[in-house]
Amino acid sequence: METVTKEIFQDICTKDVEKLSLQDRKWLMEWECAPEYHSFQGYEGILEWFQWQRVDKNFLPQEMVEPLAQLSQKRNTEIVSRAFPDTEYTFAHVDHYNASDFIFQNFYPLPERMRVRKVLDFGAGYGRQLNLWSQKVSDLNYVAVEGIERSYCLQNFYYSHFELPLNEYMIAPDDFYVTEAHGVFHLPTWRTDLIPDNHFDLILCVQVLLEINTDLVSHMIQEFDRVIRPGGAIYIRDHAHHWDACNDVDIPAELLSRGFQLEFSPPYRDTRDPQVQSGKQEADLHGLPRIWRKL
Ligand SMILES: C[S@@+](CC[C@H](N)C(=O)[O-])C[C@H]1O[C@@H](n2cnc3c(N)ncnc32)[C@H](O)[C@@H]1O
Known part of the structure; x- marks a missing residue:
């Protein structure tokens, strides 16, 4: 399949702004915190993104992390050696971060009716979370939504190295819609209307x-509420109240008001905790995992 280049991304954006009258909703296309x-x-x-993820603090037992980290590393090593033959793979920290996310996303047993098969990755970076999900769920339906040129093109590149059908909005916008099929669906933030209601098991x-x-x-929380199935969950991992947010939305209050329930929120100590920053305490983790479920 054709790769998404900078030119293709910009051309589709320009056409969509016109076609969908997005002039007053350019905020869909902005990364507030990091315009650079x-x-x-x-x-x-x-490779630059792999470097950024060097903070790999986690207290999880080795025997939980290592098998997943090795699975992730094997796939990433193959991708790097194919795409950048002169680069040695020295990014095992990325695989440990992937493993810790996957562990928290699947921490406790769920009955078969709550099995996770349909996953939405919002603001997917270079696409790292497809790595373990695609290897652990054989009939995976994986949707990535992204609004930023750099991240979008890197995601398309990363996803194209997996043996899953890749449905790419930027290549065939008029034929694109998210279905139940096994594979990856990749679309921009301003086209979440192409995702059916009640679709996802996990966001x-x-x-x-x-x-x-x-x-x-605010817009995305409304969309999450529409596209999540009853009983589905949202996995949020970030520095929570230890980070100076680029918006003033009270996210927990918004989720509660829409009928989500906070199901998992352990009192781990984050790398951004003031006690850690001042050197008084050791961090447990980089980014605090929480799970909200729509009941
Ligand atoms: C700090 S990165 C986290 C990446 C990824 N979730 C991960 O854990 O590796 C923030 C992500 O949010 C994305 N983002 C920023 N603005 C966005 C927007 N308007 N729509 C969708 N994603 C956006 C960025 O492009 C980037 O992929």
Whole structure:
């Protein structure tokens, strides 16, 4: 399949702004906290992203983390050696972070009727969470929603290295819609109307909700409420109240008002906790995992 280039992304954006009258909703296309990372400068950007994720603090037992981290690392090593033959893979911290997310997302047993098969990754970075989900769920239906050129092009590049059917909005916008089929569906933030109601078992928001603007957080929570199935969950992992958010939405209050219930929120100590920052305490984790369920 054709790869999404900077030119393709910009061309579709321009057409969509016109076609969908998005002039007054440009906030859908903004990364409030990090405007300097909007522009795509080449696929090596993925190696840069691997570097950023060096903070890999977690207290989880080795025997839980290692099997998953090794699975993730095997796939990432294959991708890096295929795409960048001169680069040695030295990014095991990325695989440990993937493993810790996957463990928290699947921490306790759920009955078969609550099995997770349909996953939405909102603000997916370079797409890292497909790695373990695709290897652990054989009939996975994985949807990634992204609004930023750089991240979007890197996600398309990363996803194209997996053996799953890749349905890409930017390549065939007029034929695109999210179905129940096994595979990856990749679309921009301003086209979540192409996702059916009550679709997802699990929505992933890792280090994203605090980084986007007020209009977008409110809009996405409304969309999450529409596209999640009854009994489905939202996994949020970020620095919570230890981070100076780029928006003023009270996310817990918004979720509660829409009938979500906080199901998992352990009192782990985050790397951004003032006690940790001042050197008085050790951190348990980088980013606090929480699970909200729609009942
Ligand atoms: C700190 S990164 C986290 C990436 C990813 N969730 C992870 O854990 O690796 C924030 C992500 O939010 C995305 N983002 C920023 N503005 C967005 C928008 N308007 N729509 C969708 N995603 C956005 C960024 O492009 C980036 O992928």
